[in-house]
Amino acid sequence: MNTEAIKDLLYRMADDALIIGHRNSEWTGIGPMLEEDLAFSSMSQDKIGHAQALYNILYTSFGEKNPDVLAFQRAEKDFRSCQLVELPIGEYDFSLVRHFLFDHAEALRYSLLEASSFAPIAGLARKVRGEIRYHVMHADTFFKQLSTGSEVAKARMQSALNYALPFALGIFEPSAYEEALIAEGIFAGEARLQELWLQKITPLVAAAGLQMPAMDTAKAVYGGRKGYHSEYLQPLLAEMTEVTSIDPSAEW
């Protein structure tokens, strides 16, 4: 099997999960209502748990460093997360639209991976299916309710969608290993995933009464998968490692 290809895929997924989990956890205590605080907290725990599980596959199957080192001690340029997950939480409209766009991609990615020839990732995909299903249900419910709830909310959701979509397309930035992943039955590839994703979200956006931004002119924000990040990732990582850097020799 193409080890480098699998490792690259695992890093992308783990870094996405860690960073979106980090961002979603910022809603703890300040959500628009207590129920949403609780929902975002739950989802962030799940995502951070997925990141830990993915880093753990890198650790046990490929001899990479342990999950804590991979998450808390890597340089910014080594992260493979897409820029969508790095963006600040902004207002609730943006966080919710990002959650909708990201989690549909995530759900489809894991469902493709259930058939992966790389057993550890197929096993994990089956394990997290239940959790991700709830994330998508939450996203769909609020996406629709807010988009149809009032004129103000609808306008906000449309703006957030217009802003977030090019970043969401960055989720599917192709890697150098697409052909190998597909040929070896590890993963169906980013292009296929993007196609499935568009098929999935387009009718949902329409049902919510919003306009899908024009796909032929939308410009995907690439770079994250190759280590070129937005200006928001470095401060996020600095914050994440603030405590450990006080005394790196200590156990925390």
Add this chain to the structure above:
Amino acid sequence: MYGNTSLTAEEAKIVNSTVEDPEKLAEFEARITRGEKIEPGDWMPDQYRKQLIRMIEQHAHSEIVGALPEGTWITRAPNFRRKLALIAKVQDEVGHGQLLYSAAETLGKTREQMLMDLLSGKSKYSNVFNYPANTWADIAVIGFLVDGAAIVNQVINSKGSYGPYCRALERICYEESFHLKQGHDNFVYLATGTKVQRDMLQEALNRWYRPLLHFFGPSDRDSQHSEKLMKWKVKLASNDDMRNQFLDQYVPKILELGLTLPDPELRRGDDGIWVFGDPDWDEFKRVISGDGPCNAERLEVRRYSELAHRWVREALMNPKEKYVTPLA
């Protein structure tokens, strides 16, 4: 997490002087003496309802404001284990708020009204959350000692007379016992760690010692009592009794780890009563009346959360539905 409720002289006077239907009152008090729980639809004295709303509401506010100092450390927690535990813990606190607002709603005040009263300053929350969490060690002190103090108070209150509040507290105490474990684990890690970690913890402990003494409210000598609230099992133990129970349980655990407390007068008397130096009750009064290190910041964050997201709540509201007071 919550401290304790105290009455002003004027409030105590109102509670003690309000006249109720004597027959109904006698039956109500007999039920409480028999150990029965009072449920939402039951007859209850006006002052019983008012004081319970005030107390449960303050408790609920304390949970959601209490989520803020710890919440700011979620993104800085040093590894997967601590990060996941802290998110879950803070999430529990917000969940306690949700549970308690529902319990208070059964008495006839809506969550929206309670939150507005929090923002206007009409309704209070536990004073201890007006202090900052400056370092990761503060999170250990809060998780172990502030939660520990809150458990003392909440276990006692769960034996009260109002059914929905007691049931909420039982569940809260169950979850809090896990918080205490994670707080204790973090506390012990730092106390037995490197010199940098031990120093951090000692400094945090020095900062939190006074707010922890203040946690249970003013000394019994200086606070207003209401025999009625005791008889109605709204208030179940005096401030000094609870504080003493806390010191008895926790001071030995702190000293055992080689840490110190910044109070040369602190000692356990032969009668089992702890003696401590003056914790500066003037500061307590100052902070409770709004002039503490974080009062403005805490309310500002809550105000942002409430006002900036009004559009979300409005969009979710169904205009055909009418508000109904929940039953339990």
